[in-house]
Amino acid sequence: MNPDFETYRLGDEHEALREAVRALAEKEIAPHAAEVDDQARFPVEAQKALVKAGFQAVTIPEEYGGQGADELAGCIVIEEVARVCASSSLIPAVNGLGLTPILLSASDELKRQVLPSIAAGDAMISYALSEREAGSDAAAMKTRARRDGDSWVLNGTKCWITNAGESTWYTVMAVTDPEKGARGISAFVVHRDDPGFEVGPKERKLGINGSPTREIYFQDCRIPADRIIGAEGTGFKTALATLDHTRPTIGAQAVGIAQGALDAATAYVKERKQFGKAVGEFQGVQFMLADMAMKVEAARQLVYVATSRAERGEPNLGFISSAAKCFASDTAMSVTTDAVQLLGGYGYTKDFPVERMMRDAKITQIYEGTNQIQRMVMARALLK
Known part of the structure; x- marks a missing residue:
């Protein structure tokens, strides 16, 4: 057996990143997660902590003031923050x-206009x-x-705009030639x-309550001509x-939520006693935990493979990207629901985090x- 065998394991830099983000999340973000959800307020503590550590947008290239991290690193950051607070992730x-x-299609001038402020945490x-x-x-958009x-x-x-009102910049799709269908966008x-440009009121939601979701309005909104991303159409x-x-x-976010629920449920059943012994000693409970952990690990691996293939710029990413998002989000919904079940009546209260995680998990399927669209994308890739 060769301990230096590197195939199919994360590099040391990715593991170090995970440790750093987890430590930050548990110290600076987790203590505020319940209050952020209950008050439906933006997680300012998380934003400050992420910006201070440089974790708010790690994939921005160094030439634009960013960390220059790969997409897998970006997923690890999201996963570890979501483990304690989905809104903050x-x-x-x-x-x-x-x-x-912007990274994929914008001119260098537009990148230099927008990305440095995000990299610095100012926007x-x-x-x-x-x-x-x-x-x-x-493609049926009317804007x-x-x-x-x-x-x-x-x-x-535009509707369902996450973090609208908090963001400085907005990437917007609009029709420039109605006669050309999707090619006119x-x-x-x-x-x-x-x-x-105007921002509407916050939506009242089931979960991710700390992240505002709003409509945004364009009423003869005038922007400089050089703010188009790529060529017209x-x-x-x-x-x-x-x-x-x-x-x-989104798969990474789902994995993080699921891992957080699994961790909470595991800790609970080791301490909670019924019929004279810890609940975790009952085989039925053990089987539930095993299935939960198995699904979480399978989802994590699928997400890491998908994002690594995207980082390499491989062709035909549709299937693997949709599979990662779909499987991980279905897993998050299943695992968080089981976590609530394992905590019994306590799981249904806000005294424990699993009910929040269950509510937060639902949006990852949407x-x-x-996930119905994801299955269509996957099927079309198979039948092509």
Whole structure:
């Protein structure tokens, strides 16, 4: 047996990153998680801690002031923060989602205009694709952008925008040529101070209550012409390519939530006594824990494989990215539900974190493409 055999294990730098993020999360983020959820307030403590440590957007290249970390590192950050607070994990996750189209398709000038402020922690960025009547059918969007001299003028409404109101920058998809369908969609970067940009009230949600979700409005919103991402008409292509890279990050968030619930349930059944012995000594409970842990580990490996393939820029990422997001989020819902069950009546109270984790897990099956859409993507890849 060769202890130096490196195939199929994380490098030392990734393991060191995990240890650092876990220590930070447990010390600076976990103590505020219940209050953040209960008060539905933005996790300012988490934001400050992540920015101070440089974990708010680790995949920004060094040339733009970032850490230059790979996408696997980005997933590890999200996973470890989500283990204690899903709302807080949406700070690095949504930064990643919003900046990925810029990394993939924007000019160097636009990258230098936007990315340094996010890398420094002075700004966050959100992603605006969905509309009320264009969710899974994103190409049916109605938001329009028209060229007017040295500007683009946007009109329309986007919904389900994570961290809207907290973010400074917004990556926005809008129709520039209605006659061309999906090929008539372009991508833009909007600043919150641009004239004609407004943010709506917070949605009242089941979970991730510490991360605000709002509509954003464009009423003759005027932005400089150089804030288009890539060429006109390439926005939807960029959006799809972005999801290939970012769906595994939702998988990572789901894995983190599931791991947190598993850890809480394991600790509880070792201490809780019934019929004269610890609940964890009953075989039925042991089988539940074993299945939970097995699913979590399988989901983690799938997420790491998917994000590593995306980092390498492999072709045909659709199947593996959708599989990672789908399997991990289904796992999170299953594991958190079982965790509530294992804690019995206590699991149903807010005195323990598993009910919050169960509520938070649900959204991972919905956003960045419902799991029904993920299965369609996977099936089409198989049948192509």
